[in-house]
Amino acid sequence: MQLVLLGDSGVGKSCIVLRFVRGQFDATSKVTVGASFLSQTIALQDSTTVKFEIWDTAGQERYSALAPLYYRGAGVAVIVYDITSPESFKKAQYWVKELQKHGSPDIVMALVGNKADLHEKREVPTEDGMELAEKNGMFFIETSAKTADNINQLFEEIGKRLPRPTPPS
Amino acid sequence: MLLSLVSKRSLEVDSRDAYGFALRPQHVQRYQEYVSIYTEEETERAEKWQNFLDRQESVAEPCSSEEEFQDTFQADGSDSGEESASEEDSRNEKQDSGSSKLDGLEVQHLEKDSNETVGELSKEKEVAEEAHVLDEHQILRETSLGEKSESVKDEAEQSDTDKEKESSVESESDEEKQSQPVKEAIDLNHVEIQQENETEEPVPEAEKCGVDDEKTQKETKSRSVIEWAHIRPCLKSIEAMMCSRVKNVKYMQNKQQTIAGDHASSLASIEESEQNSMENDRDSETFTSRSHSIKEEHDAQSNVSPEPFFPWYEELEVLVRLGVPKDLRGEVWQAFVGVKARRVERYYQDLLAQITDSDESSSDVQRKWKKQIEKDIPRTFPGHPALNENGRDSLRRILLAYACHNPSVGYCQAMNFFAGLLLLLMPEENAFWTLVGIIDDYFDGYYTEEMIESQVDQLVFEELMRERFPKLVNHLDYLGVQVAWISGPWFLSIFVNIIPWECVLRMWDVLLFEGNRVVLFRTAFALMELYGPAIVATQDAGDAITSLQSLASSTFDSSQLVLTACMGYISTNEARLEELRKIHRPAVLEIVEERIQKGRVWKDKKGLASKLYSFKHEGSILDEQKPPQRTDGENPDDDESRSPNFSMNLDGANVDSEVDSLPDLQEQVVWMKVELCRLLEEKRSAVMRAEELEIALMEMVKEDNRLELSAKIEQLEKEVRELKQVLSDKKEQETAMLQVLMKVEQDQKLTEDARISAEQDAAAQRYAAHVLQEKNEKLVTQLAQMEKKLVTAETTLEATLQYESGQNKALSSPRFPRPAPESPKKKTGFLSFGLGWRDRNKAKQPEESNSINTSNATSEVKSPSKESKTEDLLNPETRR
Ligand SMILES: Nc1nc2c(ncn2[C@@H]2O[C@H](COP(=O)(O)OP(=O)(O)OP(=O)(O)O)[C@@H](O)[C@H]2O)c(=O)[nH]1
Numbered sequence A: 001m002q003l004v005l006l007g008d009s010g011v012g013k014s015c016i017v018l019r020f021v022r023g024q025f026d027a028t029s030k031v032t033v034g035a036s037f038l039s040q041t042i043a044l045q046d047s048t049t050v051k052f053e054i055w056d057t058a059g060q061e062r063y064s065a066l067a068p069l070y071y072r073g074a075g076v077a078v079i080v081y082d083i084t085s086p087e088s089f090k091k092a093q094y095w096v097k098e099l100q101k102h103g104s105p106d107i108v109m110a111l112v113g114n115k116a117d118l119h120e121k122r123e124v125p126t127e128d129g130m131e132l133a134e135k136n137g138m139f140f141i142e143t144s145a146k147t148a149d150n151i152n153q154l155f156e157e158i159g160k161r162l163p164r165p166t167p168p169s
Numbered sequence B: 001m002l003l004s005l006v007s008k009r010s011l012e013v014d015s016r017d018a019y020g021f022a023l024r025p026q027h028v029q030r031y032q033e034y035v036s037i038y039t040e041e042e043t044e045r046a047e048k049w050q051n052f053l054d055r056q057e058s059v060a061e062p063c064s065s066e067e068e069f070q071d072t073f074q075a076d077g078s079d080s081g082e083e084s085a086s087e088e089d090s091r092n093e094k095q096d097s098g099s100s101k102l103d104g105l106e107v108q109h110l111e112k113d114s115n116e117t118v119g120e121l122s123k124e125k126e127v128a129e130e131a132h133v134l135d136e137h138q139i140l141r142e143t144s145l146g147e148k149s150e151s152v153k154d155e156a157e158q159s160d161t162d163k164e165k166e167s168s169v170e171s172e173s174d175e176e177k178q179s180q181p182v183k184e185a186i187d188l189n190h191v192e193i194q195q196e197n198e199t200e201e202p203v204p205e206a207e208k209c210g211v212d213d214e215k216t217q218k219e220t221k222s223r224s225v226i227e228w229a230h231i232r233p234c235l236k237s238i239e240a241m242m243c244s245r246v247k248n249v250k251y252m253q254n255k256q257q258t259i260a261g262d263h264a265s266s267l268a269s270i271e272e273s274e275q276n277s278m279e280n281d282r283d284s285e286t287f288t289s290r291s292h293s294i295k296e297e298h299d300a301q302s303n304v305s306p307e308p309f310f311p312w313y314e315e316l317e318v319l320v321r322l323g324v325p326k327d328l329r330g331e332v333w334q335a336f337v338g339v340k341a342r343r344v345e346r347y348y349q350d351l352l353a354q355i356t357d358s359d360e361s362s363s364d365v366q367r368k369w370k371k372q373i374e375k376d377i378p379r380t381f382p383g384h385p386a387l388n389e390n391g392r393d394s395l396r397r398i399l400l401a402y403a404c405h406n407p408s409v410g411y412c413q414a415m416n417f418f419a420g421l422l423l424l425l426m427p428e429e430n431a432f433w434t435l436v437g438i439i440d441d442y443f444d445g446y447y448t449e450e451m452i453e454s455q456v457d458q459l460v461f462e463e464l465m466r467e468r469f470p471k472l473v474n475h476l477d478y479l480g481v482q483v484a485w486i487s488g489p490w491f492l493s494i495f496v497n498i499i500p501w502e503c504v505l506r507m508w509d510v511l512l513f514e515g516n517r518v519v520l521f522r523t524a525f526a527l528m529e530l531y532g533p534a535i536v537a538t539q540d541a542g543d544a545i546t547s548l549q550s551l552a553s554s555t556f557d558s559s560q561l562v563l564t565a566c567m568g569y570i571s572t573n574e575a576r577l578e579e580l581r582k583i584h585r586p587a588v589l590e591i592v593e594e595r596i597q598k599g600r601v602w603k604d605k606k607g608l609a610s611k612l613y614s615f616k617h618e619g620s621i622l623d624e625q626k627p628p629q630r631t632d633g634e635n636p637d638d639d640e641s642r643s644p645n646f647s648m649n650l651d652g653a654n655v656d657s658e659v660d661s662l663p664d665l666q667e668q669v670v671w672m673k674v675e676l677c678r679l680l681e682e683k684r685s686a687v688m689r690a691e692e693l694e695i696a697l698m699e700m701v702k703e704d705n706r707l708e709l710s711a712k713i714e715q716l717e718k719e720v721r722e723l724k725q726v727l728s729d730k731k732e733q734e735t736a737m738l739q740v741l742m743k744v745e746q747d748q749k750l751t752e753d754a755r756i757s758a759e760q761d762a763a764a765q766r767y768a769a770h771v772l773q774e775k776n777e778k779l780v781t782q783l784a785q786m787e788k789k790l791v792t793a794e795t796t797l798e799a800t801l802q803y804e805s806g807q808n809k810a811l812s813s814p815r816f817p818r819p820a821p822e823s824p825k826k827k828t829g830f831l832s833f834g835l836g837w838r839d840r841n842k843a844k845q846p847e848e849s850n851s852i853n854t855s856n857a858t859s860e861v862k863s864p865s866k867e868s869k870t871e872d873l874l875n876p877e878t879r880r
């Protein structure tokens, strides 16, 4: 299942992927140039497995010119913002629109408010995220790559929401 | 340059390589294995370079004789104290080679306007580091002249020794040179300075205030790694060659004027310089012809590709492919990029001053760059020992200065890595100018807001991949993997963080030497060649990408990679790439245009929607009126000039606040109209161009196809013939095999038969053995019984004997008449039994024990002698 991570630079996309795939958090991650790829397989509760092929894209605005290359064929799009940065939330809204227009029509979308551990610096209320997600039929979750909070849940929930390839009955 | 400050020890601590870059844990061991190879290669290439540079210098030697200095000073030394300072320096050097070489390396330009004192810029630490590589004496011979005259001199010398090759170019001065090489060199030197003055003329105020600034700065700032340093003299001839291909000198000088003229109002200056940059894109085409009138000699060099003038070009190319020695790399790179020709005195300092001045007044775009740079600085080679607080400050300054210098690029993620890398190899200002060369020239249009050239290169690369690796690409298609997913990040990062550092640096050596992006394609091909087979074996997209990534990141054999790239893909050259780029560019431009329009629609939310809508309508009317006026000013077919326009558009389109901050709606209207017109005009010309290109392409394809097809048919026929041959061979082999097989089968049958009969025999024998065994057991039990009986018989016998003897004694008595005839009967009965057992055993006749008695009589009769023996055997006591 091809998954693409989109969102403003520095919101923690690379950290989320690294946390999910390698179980690590590196406070000094590397800037992503272009895009980078990692894959991870998880088992769902109904004992099926999902292999996520994750494209972590570069966040700077101009790199969004290259984003279609990666989201066009993707089955899942995870749009990430930073709960301490309203600007990144705006950017998330932009991505929602962009995907609705140019993504594949049955793409599964998730909205992620990252850096939930920095709640004392929070500037984007949880409700705002919820509302945006609800309006656009997205799954919403707040995560922290630093504490690993909700990271696995994020991907498990996505796994549950995937259309089954062939019903096992 | 920062790298020289890093101690070896600190590198070894947390699994970092010789350059201080982190190694992935899974690669530590392989890296260790390659360290010795790297060291070996390093020694070898250090030797070769040394040898090469020595020869370079010995060619130039006659020029830098003592008299020559005198001549130079007589010619130039009158108007400032600077030359006498350098004269002193040169004398010092002659007296004390140990310390003076430091100053020697720092000798300043012989520019008239420069009031800097020689030696002030010396940076003992670094120089001391580097200088040991070089032969001191040669440094001394070379250093004492300013770099301008030096480079020209070298060229003059070159032409002197190889004058047959060059006579066509510099024929007028050839004779003169032959007789008076020294004088010629000086003449050229004057010419060069003259020209330099001319080009700098537009900015005299800037120079003057720059000088004042610098004087105050010198007192206040610590200047360790920040300031400009010249490269070592033995590289001057290389530098001169490379500088000759730098055509955009004018570009920078125009900009400097802009910046120097307006420090405070940065927004205005940005706009202005943006315009300048657009003009300059067009200017650069005509620049060479303009300078033609200024000086012929110089022009001849900048117009033609450098190779013909430099007979050692090919030798250098080979050396570069073998790698540039570590100690020389920083300077060699600067020479390759032609930093000397690009640099404008004080420009960097002015940019820095502007940055600090304009903290509050900076535009939104600038603030955005700044923010992004701040985000990225801690994420640039995190943990690198050299990128401490000071290192990061340097990095920040370079990136900010670059963003100011070229607003059409500003700051783009990836540049942080490039600047960081350069900072490790050279002083800050040198790194800045090298970065300028790379981004403005080598990667022109790559890192701009739309990244047009980057996208074009991806299309070109994919096409070439299909041509060269059809099987691999087919497999990737089948897996649903797009080539650009992988190659995009490779190209954009220039392989930084993609392949091991040794490879990155060696690839950059070639890249900077060649002056174009060809080696990016070649390296990518080499990687595909190396790892294609592994990719073709994968069965899912994720595995394919993962394995390619991890294989690429473990390419420690840098020589193999670089040589495969450079030798294996010679047909991929700049001309071919340019051709393909021209074909693919229109498609990218179209998409970019769409995006820009989409970007505007996105702005609808901001309340501009309805207005925009009406502009569009008006625009279509304007469209019919305006274009004719514009075409005379601009060349619509010039793709180069278009990219900066686009970046302007997007700058405007993407930054909401910039749009919002425009004071007047009326202004917005005008702006929108102009933009729209330009877009429409561009679109139209692009469409026209596309059509033209399509036609041209179709023709080319037709031509190409015919040739290619016939060649292919021939090849295929040949292949068919070969295959047929192989097939008949195979058939022969097959029949032979069949015969052998049949023989083997027959043999097998025979052995099978033999085996079966043997088995039957074996079974029969087994059965017989079994029967015998049974008999044996029975007989043993019988024997035991008989023994018992025998014992009883014996006792009976004894008793009988006793009785008989008793009887005999009492024979006279008539009371016991009967037992006498009975006893012999009994005795034979026992004996015959024993015999019977023996006989039966011999004859192997299975007999019922009941019948024993029946045979008694006969055996008794037949073998009376045996009887006695048996009796002995069975009854040994009886013999006694
Ligand atoms: N406190 C906190 N910091 C985080 C978290 N996730 C990421 N960060 C920090 O945010 C910085 C940026 O994270 P990245 O993952 O590199 O950001 P990115 O979205 O990949 O950025 P680009 O590659 O530029 O697009 C990291 O250096 C981390 O220090 C989190 O959950 N909590």
Ligand SMILES: [Mg+2]
Binding pocket: A013, A014, A015, A030, A031, A032, A056, A057, A058, A059
């Ligand atoms: Mg990232």
